[in-house]
Amino acid sequence: MVRVVQFCRRYALAVALFFFALAGVSIWVAAGKLSVDTNTDNLFASTLPWRQHAMAFDREFPQFNNVLAVVVRGVTPEESDETAAQLAKALEADKKHFIDVSRPDADPFFRQEGLLLLDPNDLGKMLNSLMNAQPLLGPLAADPSARGLLNGVSLMAAGVRIQHADLSPYKPALDQLRQVLDNAADGHPTPLSWQSLLGSDITQQPENVRFVLTHPVLEDGSLQPGLAATQALERIRDSLPDVKAGRVRIDYTGSVALGDVQFGALTKGIVASTLVSLFLLALWLYLAMHSFRRIIPILLTLLVGFALTIGFAAAAVGTLNVISVAFAVLFVGLAVDFSIQFAVRLREQRMLHDDINVALAEGARVSGSQIAVAAAATACGFLAFSPTSFIGVAELGTIAGVGMGIALLCTLTLLPALLILMKPTRQSKELSLPFGPKLDSLLHCHYKPVLIVFALLGIIGLVAGARMPFDANPLNTQDPNSEPMRTLRSLADNPITNPFNINIMVPNLDTARVLTDKLSKLPEVSSVISTATFVPADQQASLDQLNQAQVLMLPSLDVDPSAPPVTPQALRSSISDTLDAINDAKPEMPANSPLIGIEAALQKLAKAPDDRLMMMNDAVSRFLPNQLNSLRDALNAKGVTLQTLPESIKRDWVSPSGQVRIQVSPTVSEQDTAGLRKFVEAVQRVAPDAGGPAVTTIASADTIMQAFKQAALLAIVAIAVVLMLVIRRVKDAGIVLLTLAMSALLTALLARALGMAVNYANIIALPLLLGVGVSFNVYFVMNWRAGMRRFVSSASARAVLFSALTTGTAFGSLALSHDMGMASMGRMLLVSLVAVLLATFIFLPALLYAIKPPGQVSGTGH
Numbered sequence: 001m002v003r004v005v006q007f008c009r010r011y012a013l014a015v016a017l018f019f020f021a022l023a024g025v026s027i028w029v030a031a032g033k034l035s036v037d038t039n040t041d042n043l044f045a046s047t048l049p050w051r052q053h054a055m056a057f058d059r060e061f062p063q064f065n066n067v068l069a070v071v072v073r074g075v076t077p078e079e080s081d082e083t084a085a086q087l088a089k090a091l092e093a094d095k096k097h098f099i100d101v102s103r104p105d106a107d108p109f110f111r112q113e114g115l116l117l118l119d120p121n122d123l124g125k126m127l128n129s130l131m132n133a134q135p136l137l138g139p140l141a142a143d144p145s146a147r148g149l150l151n152g153v154s155l156m157a158a159g160v161r162i163q164h165a166d167l168s169p170y171k172p173a174l175d176q177l178r179q180v181l182d183n184a185a186d187g188h189p190t191p192l193s194w195q196s197l198l199g200s201d202i203t204q205q206p207e208n209v210r211f212v213l214t215h216p217v218l219e220d221g222s223l224q225p226g227l228a229a230t231q232a233l234e235r236i237r238d239s240l241p242d243v244k245a246g247r248v249r250i251d252y253t254g255s256v257a258l259g260d261v262q263f264g265a266l267t268k269g270i271v272a273s274t275l276v277s278l279f280l281l282a283l284w285l286y287l288a289m290h291s292f293r294r295i296i297p298i299l300l301t302l303l304v305g306f307a308l309t310i311g312f313a314a315a316a317v318g319t320l321n322v323i324s325v326a327f328a329v330l331f332v333g334l335a336v337d338f339s340i341q342f343a344v345r346l347r348e349q350r351m352l353h354d355d356i357n358v359a360l361a362e363g364a365r366v367s368g369s370q371i372a373v374a375a376a377a378t379a380c381g382f383l384a385f386s387p388t389s390f391i392g393v394a395e396l397g398t399i400a401g402v403g404m405g406i407a408l409l410c411t412l413t414l415l416p417a418l419l420i421l422m423k424p425t426r427q428s429k430e431l432s433l434p435f436g437p438k439l440d441s442l443l444h445c446h447y448k449p450v451l452i453v454f455a456l457l458g459i460i461g462l463v464a465g466a467r468m469p470f471d472a473n474p475l476n477t478q479d480p481n482s483e484p485m486r487t488l489r490s491l492a493d494n495p496i497t498n499p500f501n502i503n504i505m506v507p508n509l510d511t512a513r514v515l516t517d518k519l520s521k522l523p524e525v526s527s528v529i530s531t532a533t534f535v536p537a538d539q540q541a542s543l544d545q546l547n548q549a550q551v552l553m554l555p556s557l558d559v560d561p562s563a564p565p566v567t568p569q570a571l572r573s574s575i576s577d578t579l580d581a582i583n584d585a586k587p588e589m590p591a592n593s594p595l596i597g598i599e600a601a602l603q604k605l606a607k608a609p610d611d612r613l614m615m616m617n618d619a620v621s622r623f624l625p626n627q628l629n630s631l632r633d634a635l636n637a638k639g640v641t642l643q644t645l646p647e648s649i650k651r652d653w654v655s656p657s658g659q660v661r662i663q664v665s666p667t668v669s670e671q672d673t674a675g676l677r678k679f680v681e682a683v684q685r686v687a688p689d690a691g692g693p694a695v696t697t698i699a700s701a702d703t704i705m706q707a708f709k710q711a712a713l714l715a716i717v718a719i720a721v722v723l724m725l726v727i728r729r730v731k732d733a734g735i736v737l738l739t740l741a742m743s744a745l746l747t748a749l750l751a752r753a754l755g756m757a758v759n760y761a762n763i764i765a766l767p768l769l770l771g772v773g774v775s776f777n778v779y780f781v782m783n784w785r786a787g788m789r790r791f792v793s794s795a796s797a798r799a800v801l802f803s804a805l806t807t808g809t810a811f812g813s814l815a816l817s818h819d820m821g822m823a824s825m826g827r828m829l830l831v832s833l834v835a836v837l838l839a840t841f842i843f844l845p846a847l848l849y850a851i852k853p854p855g856q857v858s859g860t861g862h
Contacts, residue, residue, distance in 0.1 A: 026311025
């Protein structure tokens with residue numbers, strides 16, 4: 001190492017130019033080859049069985065990939081339908097941004113055969129609801145206007161007067177009518193929902209939700225490939241009449257929108273945070289060095305090493321993922337430690353030698369092996385993840401692990417050359433930390449109680465680590481306040497739209513029916529949908545009910561096209577007649593009759609100007625003709641077979657190879673990781689080949705934990721080998737590993753105390769903890785072997801502290817990221833760093849004071 005440093009000293013300018021040129025080539029290569037993959041599915045190896053299953057499903061049903069899902073919610077179901085239709089038409093016309101558009105809940109199949117899909121008991125309730133509304137249907141069909149509706153109300157009042165009719169079954173519908181009439185009288189007309197008036201709770205969707213699905217045109221090479229399409233959607237949404245009026249709300253979600261938001265969060269504020277981080281980095285370096293002639297070489301070495309690492313990433317990986325993009329911050333946070341250690345030791349040697357050439361050689365001799373061990377141990381921590389199936393961290397481990405080697409190379413070659421070129425002045429100021437001597441004295445005198453306290457903390461940390469929750473839900477690393485996440489969360493309570501369902505493929509319809517029956521009985525399952533859902537097994541009972549309803553109701557639904565035009569005078573006459581009918585029936589009415597509220601609303605309308613009366617008529621009749629036609633179509637259901645099932649439905653439930661898809665949804669209570677695991681295990685006991693989002697979520701969690709265990713074992717073994725090769729004493733290597741274990745236990749303790757959970761992003765704290773912990777500990781133990789007895793007051797401790805500050809600054813920029821995954825990673829890294837510092841500055845010195853020092857050197861060296 002000394003010879004390498006001496007060579008770079010003699011040819012300083014040539015070495016610097018060579019590295020600058022190499023950095024330029026690396027940046028050029030990265031600009032052309034390096035890309036970013038926003039798909040979190042690709043964080044895991046494609047050879048895993050559950051990934052194979054997921055990819056096979058994607059090939060069978062490609063329409064479920066890269067979807068922008070639009071959720072339409074109106075005050076009434078008709079307004080939702082109307083606005084969804086307007087939106088779909090506008091999106092379909094925009095071929096620049098949208099490939100195709102569909103409305104799965106508005107397929108003509110549901111209008112014609114929808115009632116057959118109800119359970120026969122639910123169908124009976126639905127038809128009873130329509131029968132109760134039949135007294136209104138005749139007048140409405142004869143005159144589909146407010147006039148016809150008021151005639152129906154008059155007939156109901158006559159029924160109360162003559163036959164003492166009970167209107168309680170009509171109360172919800174009549175209360176809704178009263179509200180519409182009141183609003184019109186006040187000059188704020190709102191449409192009457194005939195679906196709610198004539199329908200049943202059985203057919204109503206929560207919040208009147210309707211869906212529009214589209215495959216947007218994705219921009220190649222963009223970090224937010226669907227952003228242009230999403231912005232086009234927002235412009236179209238804001239132009240729709242009922243959205244402007246505040247009657248309908250349109251939100252969007254889906255894989256495209258979620259991916260765009262995630263990478264938007266990653267890049268949001270990145271320039272400002274980078275500038276702040278660089279400023280703080282320069283500040284810590286100045287406080288550590290007090291010389292810009294040392295700081296500038298360190299920063300240039302850091303930038304060149306970073307450029308070379310980017311070039312390696314482009315050549316070796318080519319595509320970064322949502323985890324491996326963090327290599328940049330990790331490199332800056334860790335590589336600067338090597339430069340600081342080298343520069344601090346050079347400064348220490350300059351205090352002993354006037355000649356900078358001699359000081360540089362001595363500094364390399366003293367610090368070179370320590371930095372090399374630290375770099376090798378840190379690289380082992382990262383590279384241990386490379387063989388795992390968790391590709392996200394495996395790629396990060398490869399890039400960062402090689403990056404540590406690049407950082408070591410630059411520290412021993414480029415940094416000495418730059419220091420020679422900058423010619424830093426000799427300084428004689430004390431290098432120790434101000435609190436160092438007192439802390440050393442305290443730890444020396446009281447090492448026993450300190451070790452007892454740490455032993456207790458370690459035991460608590462062991463318990464905390466064993467109980468550390470693992471959050472397998474990748475959605476929890478998304479910004480909960482973004483529109484796609486708010487929309488997705490709003491759908492989670494509905495089992496049908498819950499994002500964590502299970503897909504099962506079976507060979508035929510009969511197998512689907514048998515499996516559906518078994519799965520439906522599981523307490524963890526809320527609903528099961530398959531092709532069999534759209535081809536009911538026993539349709540005859542439902543058809544018989546519909547045939548009876550047809551005989552009784554279809555004649556009432558024939559619209560009379562010859563009805564006279566509606567005029568204000570005709571409406572006033574109908575209002576007057578209805579008021580008279582209600583007044584005549586009052587002696588027979590109960591006190592809570594819904595007709596009393598309608599009477600009050602009609603009295604206000606009778607005094608209203610003509611324009612308000614016509615607005616009332618429009619509000620009442622706006623959706624009536626379509627509802628009457630829908631009722632007629634629904635009552636004329638003909639029955640469904642697999643052969644008659646329309647292609648628009650079949651393509652989502654039958655694969656091109658003829659397999660039938662079954663979708664199983666969890667109960668609302670099965671939302672967290674433990675609940676999802678219970679749901680998956682229950683379903684897989686019945687159907688072992690089950691796949692889908694719920695299965696991949698749990699399988700990915702298991703893959704991550706397996707990678708965690710595998711990498712931890714590999715890293716510890718590799719670090720132990722490196723320590724034994726260099727230190728060559730079991731006891732000394734054991735001290736380093738014991739301190740490392742204490743760092744891990746303290747990390748678990750602090751993370752648990754702060755309520756943190758492990759997720760797929762922040763698990764990267766493991767290799768970092770191993771790398772940083774070993775590098776810091778190695779400096780102290782190797783100095784102890786060389787005779788040092790003042791640890792915290794040494795130059796190494798000063799270098800370690802400022803290395804930690806620079807590392808913490810880099811991690812802090814991650815913790816402040818707008819991306820929840822990166823922020824959780826940054827917080828966990830900061831917690832790990834604090835744990836490492838506590839173990840290095842307090843536990844390790846106390847342990848060294850408690851152990852008999854090596855015999856080869858004595859005294860109180862630096």
